[in-house]
Amino acid sequence: MAAKDMVVIGEVVKPHGIRGEFSVENHADSPSLYAPGGKVWLRPAKGADRVVEILTSRPHQGRMLLTIKGVADRDAAEALRGCQVLVRPEDLPELDDDEIYLHEIVGFDVVLPGGEPVGVLEGFMDLPGQDVWLIRGEGGREILLPATEETVPEIDAGERRIVIDPPQGLLELSQPGE
Structure with a gap:
């Protein structure tokens, strides 16, 4: 899938705690996009997108807190700061006929x-x-x-x-x- 076809649903804001959890400013109305076991792409300011598996997610103070496979401590979570969180268009929930993304x-x-x-x-x-x-x-x-x-x-x-x-x-x- 071409990178231009991906849909930005959030941005990594900062680490949360010491076990690799991080805070995401969520731009999507559907928390199901962050469901454990699901996949999202992370796009850093420089470098290539990478697909990651969500291990846990939970709402916290208007944002989402996530842990992902391969990120187990605060330093690794800090390295994600500023990354955009993306999904494929086909992963977005279905809309009613009178709605549009x-x-x-x-x-x-x-x-x-x-x-x-x-x-x-x-x-x-x-x-x-x-x-x-x-x-x-x-x-x-x-x-x-x-x-x-x-x-x-x-x-x-x-x-x-x-x-x-x-x-x-x-x-x-x-x-x-x-």
């Missing part, structure tokens, strides 16, 4: 309610309290949109189009300097 809408055109083009959805930031979408506008300008039901009233997967209703003044803040 965020990674599936990257590259969609972004427009205002009247149809005026804004840009292309380039990525996401999972910030405390809400997601922020990165939209690449005309001339390469970066637009950061807090994604809520109010600011993203429509996603049309068939047309590969997202309608946004940004807070007043947001698009003007994103204008290139004059």
Whole structure:
């Protein structure tokens, strides 16, 4: 499977304790992705992805704590700090017909309610309290949109189009300097 096809579901934050357990900032709604016996891929900032087997998992203070095969002490867990945690798309839970995974809408055109083009959805930031979408506008300008039901009233997967209703003044803040 090509690395670009993998889906990021979390990031290793820090070791927890002395027995190889580590904390993961979880971006997925489904804790079943971290089930013992399951497999995930770890992607360091430099180097190749590697597949690992989950031995234990448990929620802790809004994050997931994991132990994996081959990581038995704090130093080994510390070496994982900053790694992205990934799964194959086929490992994701099934969605209802009216739902879509965020990674599936990257590259969609972004427009205002009247149809005026804004840009292309380039990525996401999972910030405390809400997601922020990165939209690449005309001339390469970066637009950061807090994604809520109010600011993203429509996603049309068939047309590969997202309608946004940004807070007043947001698009003007994103204008290139004059």
